[in-house]
Amino acid sequence: MAVDTFPPIICTVDVVLLTLHDDALHVVLHLRDREPFLGMPALPGGYVHQQEDRDAEDAAVRVLRDKTGIASPYLEQLATLSGPARDPRGWSISVAYYALVPRQLLPVDAAQLRLMPADRLPALPFDHRRIVELAVSRVRVKSHYSSLPVHLCGERFTLPQLQSVYEAVLGEPVNKVSFRRKMDELAMLEPIDGELELGRANRPAQLYRVRREFRRTLSLLERGLGS
Amino acid sequence: MAVDTFPPIICTVDVVLLTLHDDALHVVLHLRDREPFLGMPALPGGYVHQQEDRDAEDAAVRVLRDKTGIASPYLEQLATLSGPARDPRGWSISVAYYALVPRQLLPVDAAQLRLMPADRLPALPFDHRRIVELAVSRVRVKSHYSSLPVHLCGERFTLPQLQSVYEAVLGEPVNKVSFRRKMDELAMLEPIDGELELGRANRPAQLYRVRREFRRTLSLLERGLGS
DNA sequence: CGAATAGTGTCTGTTAGACATTATCGA
DNA sequence: TCGATAATGTCTAACAGACACTATTCG
Numbered sequence: 001m002a003v004d005t006f007p008p009i010i011c012t013v014d015v016v017l018l019t020l021h022d023d024a025l026h027v028v029l030h031l032r033d034r035e036p037f038l039g040m041p042a043l044p045g046g047y048v049h050q051q052e053d054r055d056a057e058d059a060a061v062r063v064l065r066d067k068t069g070i071a072s073p074y075l076e077q078l079a080t081l082s083g084p085a086r087d088p089r090g091w092s093i094s095v096a097y098y099a100l101v102p103r104q105l106l107p108v109d110a111a112q113l114r115l116m117p118a119d120r121l122p123a124l125p126f127d128h129r130r131i132v133e134l135a136v137s138r139v140r141v142k143s144h145y146s147s148l149p150v151h152l153c154g155e156r157f158t159l160p161q162l163q164s165v166y167e168a169v170l171g172e173p174v175n176k177v178s179f180r181r182k183m184d185e186l187a188m189l190e191p192i193d194g195e196l197e198l199g200r201a202n203r204p205a206q207l208y209r210v211r212r213e214f215r216r217t218l219s220l221l222e223r224g225l226g227s
Numbered sequence: 228m229a230v231d232t233f234p235p236i237i238c239t240v241d242v243v244l245l246t247l248h249d250d251a252l253h254v255v256l257h258l259r260d261r262e263p264f265l266g267m268p269a270l271p272g273g274y275v276h277q278q279e280d281r282d283a284e285d286a287a288v289r290v291l292r293d294k295t296g297i298a299s300p301y302l303e304q305l306a307t308l309s310g311p312a313r314d315p316r317g318w319s320i321s322v323a324y325y326a327l328v329p330r331q332l333l334p335v336d337a338a339q340l341r342l343m344p345a346d347r348l349p350a351l352p353f354d355h356r357r358i359v360e361l362a363v364s365r366v367r368v369k370s371h372y373s374s375l376p377v378h379l380c381g382e383r384f385t386l387p388q389l390q391s392v393y394e395a396v397l398g399e400p401v402n403k404v405s406f407r408r409k410m411d412e413l414a415m416l417e418p419i420d421g422e423l424e425l426g427r428a429n430r431p432a433q434l435y436r437v438r439r440e441f442r443r444t445l446s447l448l449e450r451g452l453g454s
Numbered sequence: 455c456g457a458a459t460a461g462t463g464t465c466t467g468t469t470a471g472a473c474a475t476t477a478t479c480g481a
Numbered sequence: 482t483c484g485a486t487a488a489t490g491t492c493t494a495a496c497a498g499a500c501a502c503t504a505t506t507c508g
């Protein structure tokens with residue numbers, strides 16, 4: 001069939017960059033610097049560059065670096081969306097990724113960025129709302145049985161802090177004893193010897209960090225956290 | 228940058244069509260009818276046709292129908308693979324899907340098809356071996372906590388039959404009492420009134436079918452099957 | 455009736471969550 | 482010493498798996 005008579009399929013990547021703010025999942029949006037939808041907040045995204053990207057994930061990393069300054073967040077492929085109508089420029093394919101980053105690693109005052117709560121989004125161009133919904137749902141499901149939420153924490157954190165991150169992501173309270181048993185079962189954390197979180201009027205909490213082996217990987221539970 | 232000086236990115240879909248044969252997962256391969264790799268067994272796949280496909284999934288359905296004759300199997304997106312080297316024709320993106328089909332729905336003598344055990348594959352072109360591995364791994368994981376394997380059964384089946392399908396997919400025995408409790412919990416099966424599997428020298432088994440609501444959906448378990 | 459497998463009752467070890475207790479800080 | 486929260490011990494209910502028992506067919 002006359003494939004040549006059609007313009008090429010548009011190949012892009014989009015990244016749902018998630019972080020925690022005010023104990024709630026937030027999405028980092030980027031103000032579009034070109035048409036279509038110039039000036040609107042949207043997911044950081046862009047064309048796949050076959051001359052410089054080794055694959056779509058590489059393109060996602062590049063886009064994230066160029067548009068948000070985030071260098072090496074936890075990044076995973078989410079889904080691929082396609083069709084004639086999702087992009088006004090023509091028939092397109094977008095490989096969507098999600099990324100998690102600790103709040104402190106976000107650039108403090110980047111004029112081109114917006115931090116929006118994941119469950120109260122503004123109108124978004126393309127099918128970006130659906131992509132965000134997919135990402136949030138994926139992160140919630142995966143947080144039930146994996147160490148995914150540690151990538152929202154900084155390098156050092158206490159178990160109560162980590163538990164509240166899990167609770168923020170899952171949107172429900174977590175049993176403290178079970179939570180600690182599970183974190184132990186994941187075998188992914190190590191206490192930082194002698195380091196406590198002092199300064200508050202109560203017993204100080206032990207500081208932990210992620211073991212080196214799990215810095216880029218997830219640890220999985222046989223049985224997830226309850227409810 | 229001079230995007231226009233490069234040929235367009237090649238956009239394709241590939242489908243890992245899985246079925247059960249001799250109590251083991253098998254992949255349906257298609258003998259390629261064009262270059263590259265003419266004549267080699269490969270995953271059914273092809274170009275996305277922007278003039279006729281509503282999206283990549285639509286393309287996968289079309290490819291599956293045209294190459295294997297399978298009309299409406301259970302189909303799910305698996306992953307998207309991309310890069311300059313995976314296809315000798317140039318920089319390509321392939322949206323990969325997996326599909327499950329009962330053995331009896333496969334065309335009996337299709338000269339262009341080959342049924343191969345999923346864990347002892349022949350050499351495959353492109354990165355098709357990796358795609359099959361991803362699919363098998365995904366199906367195994369998902370079968371632990373969902374009704375996915377019912378799509379490998381015909382319309383009517385007994386619980387012992389379904390259990391042996393689960394065991395074949397998971398590659399491990401399953402506790403009978405727990406299995407039945409879980410199938411009950413999934414609330415996805417209904418007994419076919421008065422229909423038993425007679426003809427063998429033992430107590431006949433009740434025949435079941437999938438409830439209409441679950442024909443195109445999965446049912447998920449809170450806690451998966453053991454081990 | 456005997457062999458064979460379907461289907462179910464029941465017991466026990468494991469796991470998860472509720473609750474209570476102890477530990478350790480700042481004020 | 483008191484208030485607050487960390488950390489852990491312990492009890493109980495829910496669950497999963499092992500085993501045994503009953504049911505129903507064919508030969």
